Every structure is written in C-alpha cells, then in structure tokens.
Amino acid sequence: MSESMSREMSEALPDRSAIAIVPATFASFLTEPAPRAIGGVGLGVWLVDTDVIVEEELEIGRSWLDDAERKQASAYVRAELRRAYEIAHAAARLVVGAAISVPPEKVVWGRHACPGCGEPHGRPRAEGADVEFSLSHTPGQVLVAIADVPLGVDVERHPDDPVGLSGLLHPRETAEIEAAAHGTLDGGRATVRFTRAWSRTEAYLKGLGIGLGRDPHLDYLGTDEAPGRTLDGWVLTDVVVPEGYGAALAVRG
Ligand SMILES: CC(C)(COP(=O)(O)OP(=O)(O)OC[C@H]1O[C@@H](n2cnc3c(N)ncnc32)[C@H](O)[C@@H]1OP(=O)(O)O)[C@@H](O)C(=O)NCCC(=O)NCCS
Numbered sequence: 001m002s003e004s005m006s007r008e009m010s011e012a013l014p015d016r017s018a019i020a021i022v023p024a025t026f027a028s029f030l031t032e033p034a035p036r037a038i039g040g041v042g043l044g045v046w047l048v049d050t051d052v053i054v055e056e057e058l059e060i061g062r063s064w065l066d067d068a069e070r071k072q073a074s075a076y077v078r079a080e081l082r083r084a085y086e087i088a089h090a091a092a093r094l095v096v097g098a099a100i101s102v103p104p105e106k107v108v109w110g111r112h113a114c115p116g117c118g119e120p121h122g123r124p125r126a127e128g129a130d131v132e133f134s135l136s137h138t139p140g141q142v143l144v145a146i147a148d149v150p151l152g153v154d155v156e157r158h159p160d161d162p163v164g165l166s167g168l169l170h171p172r173e174t175a176e177i178e179a180a181a182h183g184t185l186d187g188g189r190a191t192v193r194f195t196r197a198w199s200r201t202e203a204y205l206k207g208l209g210i211g212l213g214r215d216p217h218l219d220y221l222g223t224d225e226a227p228g229r230t231l232d233g234w235v236l237t238d239v240v241v242p243e244g245y246g247a248a249l250a251v252r253g
Pocket residue numbers: 085088114116117121122123124134135136137138152153154155202205206207208209210211212213
C-alpha cells in the first residue's frame with residue numbers, strides 16, 4: 001500500500017475522541033472501555049442522555065452526592081436542570097472514583113486555583129487524584145471527560161436566537177453566524193454554527209480553568225464543521241451529540 005493511500009485511509013477513520021461512550025446505566029460507565037486518543041493522551045469521554053437514566057438508577061447516583069452537591073441540586077427550580085446536575089455529578093464521581101480506586105461516594109471535590117485571580121474556583125479536582133476531568137450539564141444531556149492532562153468539555157442546546165447571541169463570540173464568528181442566517185454562507189445553519197463556536201469556546205475556557213472570566217470575544221474557534229482545531233497548544237474537537245445539541249472537548253496537547 002502506498003504512503004498516500006494509507007494516509008487517506010487513516011483520515012477516513014472516525015476520530016475516536018469525537019465519539020463519546022453513551023452509557024444507559026451508571027454501571028455501564030465502567031463496563032465500556034473508554035476511548036483513548038489525541039496524541040497518546042489517555043482520555044475517556046461519556047455522553048449521557050438524561051432521559052435514559054431511570055428513577056431507581058438516579059436514586060443510587062443521588063446517594064453518592066455530598067451536602068454541597070445536594071444543596072446545589074435543590075437550588076435548581078426546573079426539574080430538568082436539577083436532574084442533569086445530579087446525573088453529571090454522579091457520573092463524575094463514578095469515573096473519577098474508578099480512576100483512583102475510590103467508591104463514588106468517597107470522592108472529595110476541590111477546585112484548582114483560577115489562573116485569573118489565584119482563588120480556588122478554577123477547574124474541578126478530586127482530593128488525592130492526579131487525574132483531570134471536566135463536566136457539563138444542560139437539559140437532556142450530560143458530558144463528562146477524564147484525562148491525564150488538563151481538559152474542558154461543554155454541551156449546549158441549540159438557542160432560539162443564534163444571531164442575537166452571536167455578539168457574545170469572537171467578531172469573525174459573529175460575522176459567520178450572521179452570514180449563515182442571511183443565506184450568504186453555506187456549511188451549516190446559524191444555530192448550528194452558534195452552538196459549535198460557543199461549545200468550543202466554553203470547553204477551551206474550562207480547560208484553561210478561567211471559564212467566562214476570560215472574554216469569549218478574544219479567541220477564534222470558528223463556526224465551520226472543522227473536525228479539529230488547535231489553539232495555543234490546545235486541541236479542540238467537536239463531540240458527536242444528538243440533533244439539537246452541540247458539544248466540544250478541549251485537551252491540552
Ligand atoms: C465554567 C462556566 C463556563 C460553566 O458554565 P455553564 O455553561 O453554566 O455550565 P456547564 O454545565 O457547562 O459546566 C459546569 C461545570 O463547569 C465546572 N467549572 C466551573 N468553573 C470552572 C472553571 N473556572 N474552570 C473549569 N471548569 C469549571 C464545574 O465542574 C461546573 O459544574 P457544577 O456547576 O455542576 O459544579 C461558568 O460557570 C463560568 O465561567 N464560571 C466562572 C466565571 C468567572 O467569572 N470566574 C471568575 C474568574 S476570576
């Protein structure tokens with residue numbers, strides 16, 4: 001086989017990092033092997049449809065949460081937001097606990113220092129663990145990832161008014177979304193383009209640990225259907241999610 005043929009074939013293979021494990025029960029998080037990809041970095045990505053977690057299952061997950069998580073969960077007025085929060089935190093406890101051989105209810109959460117101000121509200125961390133992880137929850141979907149390098153994930157529902165929100169993004173991204181809305185740019189509807197750019201930006205800012213403490217106008221991550229993108233040593237990959245959502249993963253290379 002010629003070198004160019006083999007290169008074409010490897011480009012045709014799906015990027016495993018972009019396809020999350022989709023567990024249906026908490027136990028199935030641990031039975032499916034996590035995908036490992038991105039330049040030799042150990043990585044696991046799990047996407048949970050919150051509707052598939054049955055009440056008995058969720059009750060088990062809830063029993064793992066600490067007092068602060070229960071308080072935060074009860075602060076959500078909308079049931080779908082509370083449910084997504086509880087599933088995200090139970091899932092994170094399960095995968096982080098498994099990585100450090102600790103039962104999910106024994107994981108003790110903390111936060112890394114924020115790179116903006118040094119206060120402990122940066123990326124989440126687990127006491128005694130040298131693994132990095134990130135979680136995101138939105139009505140209907142939860143995304144959790146774990147790696148041996150810093151990372152960030154974000155899952156978002158498509159907005160009703162992508163053009164109205166596009167001004168929050170980098171000016172070139174705003175222009176691309178407006179052009180798509182006016183029919184002068186092919187390659188994705190305005191709402192899909194907005195969700196791509198926003199989830200890439202949030203994943204990147206969560207990976208950095210500063211979150212929206214860094215102005216989302218500053219970083220261009222694009223609205224096009226790029227399979228992957230790099231920015232300042234970070235690898236950005238779109239995660240395959242159901243219609244109506246967008247999601248991204250940022251991993252420090
Ligand atoms: C991080 C942030 C972007 C999350 O936004 P979101 O879309 O509402 O929520 P998501 O579901 O995608 O992610 C939430 C998770 O992100 C994580 N997270 C929170 N702050 C984070 C940070 N600075 N870096 C990385 N991850 C962070 C937490 O695990 C959080 O989970 P929890 O709220 O259930 O405990 C947003 O909360 C934020 O920017 N916070 C910091 C704002 C700020 O100004 N900080 C001051 C800097 S000096």
